[in-house]
Amino acid sequence: MDLCIPWILAYMIDNIISKKNIKEIYLWGILMIICSFIGVFANIYANRNASAVGRDVTNNIRNDLYKKVSMLSSSQIDYFGVNSLISRLTTDTNNIHRTICVMQRLGVRAPILLIGGVIITLTLDPVLTFILILIMPFIAFVIYFISKRGVTLYMNLQKSIDNLVRVIRENITGVKVIKSLSKTDYERKRFDKVNKNVINNDTTANIVMSLNQPIVNILFNCGLVLVILVGAYRVQSKAIQVGVIVAFLSYFTIILTAMKSVTKLFILYFKANASAIRISEILNIEDNLDIDEEDLNIQNTYKKWNKKDLDADLIKENQKIENIHKESTYHIQFKNVTFSYNKNIPVVKNISFELKKGESLGIIGPIGSGKTTIMMLLMGFYKADEGQILINNVDINDIKKSELRNMFGSVFQNDYLFSKTIYENIDFGRDIDGEDIVRAAKATQAMNFINQKEAKFDENISQSGNNLSGGQKQRIFLSRALASNPEILILDYACSALDFKTDRLLRESLKKYYKNTTKIIIESRINSIKNCTKIMVLDKGNVVGYGKHEDLIKSCEIYSEINKIQNGDL
Numbered sequence: 001m002d003l004c005i006p007w008i009l010a011y012m013i014d015n016i017i018s019k020k021n022i023k024e025i026y027l028w029g030i031l032m033i034i035c036s037f038i039g040v041f042a043n044i045y046a047n048r049n050a051s052a053v054g055r056d057v058t059n060n061i062r063n064d065l066y067k068k069v070s071m072l073s074s075s076q077i078d079y080f081g082v083n084s085l086i087s088r089l090t091t092d093t094n095n096i097h098r099t100i101c102v103m104q105r106l107g108v109r110a111p112i113l114l115i116g117g118v119i120i121t122l123t124l125d126p127v128l129t130f131i132l133i134l135i136m137p138f139i140a141f142v143i144y145f146i147s148k149r150g151v152t153l154y155m156n157l158q159k160s161i162d163n164l165v166r167v168i169r170e171n172i173t174g175v176k177v178i179k180s181l182s183k184t185d186y187e188r189k190r191f192d193k194v195n196k197n198v199i200n201n202d203t204t205a206n207i208v209m210s211l212n213q214p215i216v217n218i219l220f221n222c223g224l225v226l227v228i229l230v231g232a233y234r235v236q237s238k239a240i241q242v243g244v245i246v247a248f249l250s251y252f253t254i255i256l257t258a259m260k261s262v263t264k265l266f267i268l269y270f271k272a273n274a275s276a277i278r279i280s281e282i283l284n285i286e287d288n289l290d291i292d293e294e295d296l297n298i299q300n301t302y303k304k305w306n307k308k309d310l311d312a313d314l315i316k317e318n319q320k321i322e323n324i325h326k327e328s329t330y331h332i333q334f335k336n337v338t339f340s341y342n343k344n345i346p347v348v349k350n351i352s353f354e355l356k357k358g359e360s361l362g363i364i365g366p367i368g369s370g371k372t373t374i375m376m377l378l379m380g381f382y383k384a385d386e387g388q389i390l391i392n393n394v395d396i397n398d399i400k401k402s403e404l405r406n407m408f409g410s411v412f413q414n415d416y417l418f419s420k421t422i423y424e425n426i427d428f429g430r431d432i433d434g435e436d437i438v439r440a441a442k443a444t445q446a447m448n449f450i451n452q453k454e455a456k457f458d459e460n461i462s463q464s465g466n467n468l469s470g471g472q473k474q475r476i477f478l479s480r481a482l483a484s485n486p487e488i489l490i491l492d493y494a495c496s497a498l499d500f501k502t503d504r505l506l507r508e509s510l511k512k513y514y515k516n517t518t519k520i521i522i523e524s525r526i527n528s529i530k531n532c533t534k535i536m537v538l539d540k541g542n543v544v545g546y547g548k549h550e551d552l553i554k555s556c557e558i559y560s561e562i563n564k565i566q567n568g569d570l
């Protein structure tokens with residue numbers, strides 16, 4: 001419709017107006033109005049559809065990306081970094097969303113106006129069109145050359161945004177520490193630095209990309225001047241009529257706008273391309289995912305087999321596992337396990353221990369000695385470089401990840417509470433029986449403070465549990481770990497915020513109500529682990545003591561030293 005209107009105008013100027021027939025002028029005028037309306041409504045319709053497509057495509061990409069991110073193995077998450085994953089899920093998908101929306105509107109409209117404009121001007125006057133076509137390769141070259149540089153520049157920009165997200169996240173989650181250490185100024189300067197980096201990268205990218213517009217404008221305006229000069233000469237020599245020049249000026253504006261749109265598209269495209277590369281880096285990962293091939297196979301097999309066959313097979317498989325359980329003497333076995341995060345310097349070396357069902361292991365040792373790493377290996381977050389880890393006599397690498405994870409209840413140092421009710425935070429979407437939740441809350445002494453809350457279990461917890469004390473939070477973490485009646489309970493400094501009495505009551509409840517659960521407890525207080533079936537003393541990734549409390553006091557120098565310090569003897 002945009003292309004029709006100038007053509008009608010030229011026709012009216014050259015053929016209708018001279019006839020001085022008002023009726024005919026009105027008719028052609030009405031035709032122009034109809035064209036305008038059709039154009040407006042078609043535009044609204046196209047925009048609505050483009051938005052819907054943009055919304056759905058981004059929704060799919062974000063879902064796929066989220067699914068993939070949630071399946072990444074721990075080492076892959078370490079490799080990409082949490083902040084980079086967050087900005088890939090947010091800023092990068094947003095860049096793609098904008099581009100898809102604009103691409104559908106301008107990407108369709110601009111070429112139609114561009115090519116259509118050239119074709120129509122050709123029918124009006126080939127000589128003037130020739131001037132137009134002559135400058136187009138120059139414009140295309142400028143756009144291509146400048147925009148090509150955009151990919152690297154926008155990649156750098158995205159990387160600096162990753163850094164910005166990291167610093168903001170650290171500052172917001174660590175706001176209390178920052179204030180208590182009076183480090184607000186220091187953190188502000190750190191933020192300023194990364195923020196400036198984003199601004200600098202953004203400015204560089206924008207300066208380079210904004211060269212496009214003025215250069216394109218200059219080239220086009222030169223063409224316009226030439227058209228008017230040549231056009232005036234041709235009107236004078238009666239080769240064309242005045243209406244053609246008027247139409248030509250309109251077509252020039254249309255074509256110029258279309259060219260500008262193409263430039264904008266290029267900028268958006270290169271920006272989105274940088275984001276798309278970052279997104280596909282995640283989507284294209286195939287190996288080392290935190291989901292077993294077996295899990296995927298089962299999904300595929302479901303499609304192929306009928307349910308009866310699958311059930312029969314699952315029953316056989318369960319029987320096999322049950323037999324293994326019966327034969328197995330040990331619940332958990334570590335056999336000479338060695339592991340290194342960077343595949344260079346081992347963090348834990350030659351770790352061996354065995355636990356029978358219901359037994360407990362206390363792990364103690366200096367900061368960074370590898371205590372948490374042993375738990376990470378047991379839960380299958382990382383694979384051991386050497387040695388073997390067995391649960392119920394089965395190598396954990398042969399156990400389906402989902403099945404493995406279901407065996408555990410765990411509390412780690414950096415656990416998280418969600419802005420939901422106390423009940424939902426304990427249940428954690430697992431549809432656990434209400435009785436089990438209450439039992440867990442009683443065992444962990446959480447009931448005492450839950451009962452004091454107005455809404456009891458339905459009391460809302462604010463983000464990260466800011467409306468709870470440290471000890472209350474820990475009791476909810478512990479309840480969450482115990483609520484599913486896990487086979488294995490892992491407590492990594494899970495009781496550090498509990499007072500001595502609550503700590504003792506918790507241990508008594510664990511013994512009484514969860515006697516079949518095998519427990520591994522990482523603690524710095526000897527009193528919290530001295531009654532464990534076995535105690536392991538770690539130092540720089542090596543086991544320097546292993547046995548019962550009384551034996552270690554005599555045989556392990558580090559252990560007896562810690563014991564003396566904690567009893568006030570040193």
Ligand SMILES: Nc1ncnc2c1ncn2[C@@H]1O[C@H](COP(=O)(O)OP(=O)(O)OP(=O)(O)O)[C@@H](O)[C@H]1O
Pocket residue numbers: 078341342347365366367368369370371372373374
């Ligand atoms: N994801 C990781 N990537 C690289 N190195 C890591 C990672 N996690 C831990 N480490 C390193 O491995 C070593 C052991 O860490 P680990 O968390 O197992 O120690 P820990 O004994 O549990 O310490 P703490 O008592 O402070 O909790 C440390 O030197 C630590 O810096």
